[in-house]
Amino acid sequence: MKRQKSYWIWIILILSLISRLIALGWKSLYVDEAVTVYISQRPISTIVPLMMQLHEVHPPLYFWLINIWIGLWKCLGFLKMDYLFYIRLSSVMFGTLSVYFTYLLGRKLFDTRIALLSSFFLAISSFHIYFSQELRMYPLILFLMLGSFYFLISLIEKPGIKPALGFVLTTGPALVTHYYSFYIIAIEILFLLCLVIFRKRIVANNIPHRPSEKDDVVKEEKCFDCAIAGILKNSSLIKTRAFWILGSFIASSLFFVAWIPIFLKQAGAQDFTLRTAPTLPQFFEIFSRLAYGFTLEHLKLGNIDLFIFASILPIVLILAALVDILGVGSSAGETPPLHTPPHTPPHKIGLLFMLVYLLTPLVLTFLVTIFTRFNIFEFKYFYIITPAFWMLISYTILRMKSNWVRYIAIAFFVVFNMYTWSNAQFNSYYYPQEWKKAVSVVKSSVKSGDLVAVHPSMMSIPFHFYYGNTENFLPMDFPDDQRMKKLSDYKGLWLVTTPYHPFMRKAGLTNYLKEKYPWERVDEIQNFRPSGVIRVEYYRLRDDG
Helix, strand or coil: CHHHHHHHHHHHHHHHHHHHHCCCCCCCCCHHHHHHHHHHCCCHHHHHHHHHHCCCCCCCHHHHHHHHHHHHHHHCHHHCCCHHHHHHHHHHHHHHHHHHHHHHHHHHHCCHHHHHHHHHHHHHCHHHHHHHCCCCCHHHHHHHHHHHHHHHHHHHHCCCHHHHHHHHHHHHHHHCCCHHHHHHHHHHHHHHHHHHHCHHHHHHHCCCCCCCCCCHHHHCCCCHHHHHHHHHCCHHHHHHHHHHHHHHHHHHHHHHHCCHHHHHHHHHHCCHHHCCCCCHHHHHHHHHHHHHCCCCCCCEECCEEHHHHHHHHHHHHHHHHHHHHHHHHCCCCCCCCCCCCCCCCCCHHHHHHHHHHHHHHHHHHHHHHHHCCCCCCCHHHHHHHHHHHHHHHHHHHHCCCCHHHHHHHHHHHHHHHHHHHHHHHHCHHHCCCCHHHHHHHHHCCCCCCEEEEEECHHHHHHHHHHHCCCCCEEECCCCCCHHHHHHHHCCEEEEEECCCCHHHHHHCHHHHHHHHCCEEEEEEECCCCHHHCEEEEEEECCCCC
């Protein structure tokens, strides 16, 4: 049985890798990825100053790593890999490793069945695949986050140098990779506080693990709840673990200390008003994004909106797990629910950890956005909670009595993720931005004496990646920009914009140009997100007859 299960996780990892490699180099580089390339390919000593110049809001570790990764390109040039495919391969690697760490964490907190099913769901998750192919730090931060959780649990089970070192070398680097990594600390502290608060009830309500002779899968699993209850009974064991965990937290925080002055500068310089504040419906929309990705909202069966229908299922399953965890806080001496088989491990502590993991980033992000000037809400940032989401879904599915209901629920998620995955991979309408296509539109029509400009100027980075020519190319922002004086030297202006970017209205450049020069719209490259729409317009600066 152990050998068979080890085969399954390797099959899942191969599936995970293949699904993330498909169409990896096809998608056009979009603005955030282009900024990654632009910063990372510079000398490593200039990366931080360049980040400050570009108002890059993240810490530097990821850019340093990609700098090294790009440096390896020269050594591996004989492989003749596409450059874009190669640099995105780093994200694929961390995305696949996060699937494996989900399995390891699930096995510690639950059992092998839940670990395998949750890692399988993560491997085929359209949402997880989408961001595992982006040249950004999200796959890395998730990998480090899962590593931090894994080593924290190891420290609780058996403290020592190895798990403490593993915790420090995952948590510390995470703090200088993405600011959402502070959720790692918040999740872990809240979980430890829950263990302290519910200490007596956990010990009193712990169900001895008595595996059935017929259940080979469960029989070989150790009961994590029993292990935690045993530790909580002994004050000396608690003190030993508190010493190791506190020391590991302090050592991890040292990674961030030197970055604090720059972090304060970044916080002061960033214009968070360009992002729209989230609404309460978006809080629940997150669950459908985690479950199916980004392309299901356009799917209808007759007059039935399948997006709304499908969005209900994950919420119901998460609520079922939430109801089940309430047993942790029940009165001492209560018997387990009648539907719980005598051979089933309780899994309450693992369930508690996953609910804290899932809900902490959601709730804190909304609170920070609503009550401060820092609008830190974006759907893509919740990539970090996908393992918790699928772990809870897997837990609830495997608690169902009927095998047929289990199979139908699993098939439901598989089918819908395959649909949204195929859209995201092969339909350019669902790519983040199509700068490659915008460049081809301009190149096919630009003439001698024309100027090519991109607005806002930050969007010039992905455009220039494909355009290449710098002689007739100009980034633009405001009408009073000194660069606007160059317009008099050209006959025509090709203006490439992202028209629904909030900066556009603030800058007022397009209104200024339309009032001053004759113009025509050449093309508009549609996208499922307004921020992904690209428009190409031509302005006749002077008429030479």
